[in-house]
Amino acid sequence: MNASTDSAAKEAIVSVRDLHVTFTAGKKPVEAVNGVDLQVARGETVALIGESGSGKSVTLRSLLRLHPARHTRIEGRIEVAGANVLSMGSRALADYRGRVASMIFQEPLLALDPVYTVGAQIIESIRRHENISTADARKRALELFERVRIPSPERRLDAYPHEMSGGMRQRAMIALALACRPQVLLADEPTTALDATVQIQILLLLRELQRELGLAIVFVTHDMGAAVEVADRFAVMYAGRIVEEGPTREVIRNPRHPYTLALMQARADGAMEKGARLASIPGAPPDLAHLPMGCAFAERCTFAQPACLQTRPDAVELGGDHRARCLRTDATIQFGRPRMERPAIPA
């Protein structure tokens, strides 16, 4: 009955421990991710939520080590399906990518090679990892296209990416990612570039595939609405750290980190009245090349106290597998519970 013991009992297929990612290309090193811990169980969907520059995509791409090795320092430990990703040689890494964990991108038009048909790209991927004939690979590509419900799949296999609509392209991208039956699917804002009706379809498709195939999904987004649709668990990121984490319902009903709270308030819920002000979070995210000593959100936080500027807060267990990195979880408790009664944050 306890969600915490429940998820701990399940085997973690993705395990990230104290991940630090630093980009060293510029004059000053940029600490894009500093100290992320993340566990994803088999068959579980975790949403990484945060605004631009919060390190959510960087974390995701680190799982496949997609950052240019020359300008990136990755520290910590990443284990996917029992293998240590950070210690893999280039050959092992290439075998792991696409086979154990694969990725779908935000803008499939950019992420697919424009001069190959989508079918050819899927076949290439299958034949890269499995020793089968082109004809068999094509058969499988066709099945995949049917599975992601692309109409007239036979014809679409021979289409180039630019000849498809946005939603269709994202479906093709998903088919490509699932081509070698991976165990982990990494989704980098897969619905951001799509219009609203198509977004829902893609989200439903992802949820369905996840259930049928038992996939573990790490879903990166800045769209709370999209995250609620698919995720079992929420992990809210800010300035390269996970500031709050917990089961979706729990985090939505009872957000305890001031940043999560502010994000909830910043959503334009339903139809807004004309002239009404869109709630926003004052200030800007910190410069990742000059991170403050204390809590990175303190400067923008309504509840900040002097202590917040001194130390980086550790995770506070809030029960029910819910934790937040904040010294002031005592102050935010009053904002939880039934939505309608939630008072506005004092300005």
Place this chain on the structure above:
Amino acid sequence: MIFYLLRRIVYTIPIMIGVAFFCFLLVHISPGDPLVSILPPDASIELQKQLMRLYGFDRPWYEQFATWFWRALNGDLGTSIASGRPVATEVMRAVGNTLMLSCMATLIGFLFGGLFGFVAGYFRDSWVDRVASAFSVLGVSVPHYWLGMVLVIIFSSWLMWLPATGAGPGGSGEWAWDWAHIQFMVLPAITMSVIPMGIIARTVRALVADILAQEFVVGLRAKGLTDLGIFLHVVKNAAPTALAVMGLQLGYLLGGSILIETVFSWPGTGFLLNSAIFQRDLPLLQGTILVLATFFVVLNLLVDVLQTTLDPRIQRS
């Protein structure tokens, strides 16, 4: 595809007419009397007028153009004033020689330019890139007639490995693919290849750098492709533009090799054009220019068609 081809071919017709008109007019308005070279200095006015009438120079220019163009369409480019031979024969022989030389030069240039460009693009800002870029800048900016002379001094005068000028033992008429003939081609071809090499290297470098920065390369990596697999994708993405540049370079070489052909006395169109200009041989000059222009247009057409088959995005938009 067939419709696209037909449409492209139809488009070339007005271009060809325009080109023919321009090259006719250009030659026509340039100063100098075409008959000077064949008339004795003391020729009478009578004789002058008679010859003018014979060559048709006394009629208004548009009439001259119409007749010339009509005959050109039928493959008759007139008679060379200087040699008395049909212009078409002279030009075609020269074209054959130039074609050989410039294809060879483009091939060398494309191979090495592509190689340099790929290496430079892949290892951008490394020392390899700097060396390759320095080479390509040198290739573009060094005066090629000067380079030709330097090569002649080194390989013909000092080392005596290769002949300095001409196109083989049989003169301009007979060519064979044996060493006795090919050795004559080596120096001019290398000299000429330096220009496309530099330009192709720089184009390919920019292309490769641009392609490698694109998101789909991350996508390819994410699905587990090795560096070699990704390289093949980069090549196919770079090919359309690289080929277009190569085609244009070949076009330039076909007509723009006057200096090199003169330095090496290679009996091609450049050499022919040069002598036609100096001898005020109007029919020969017009004919040569027209043929070269036609080559350019046809070449562009070929490049376009090739590009469409390589890059699907051009074809249907």
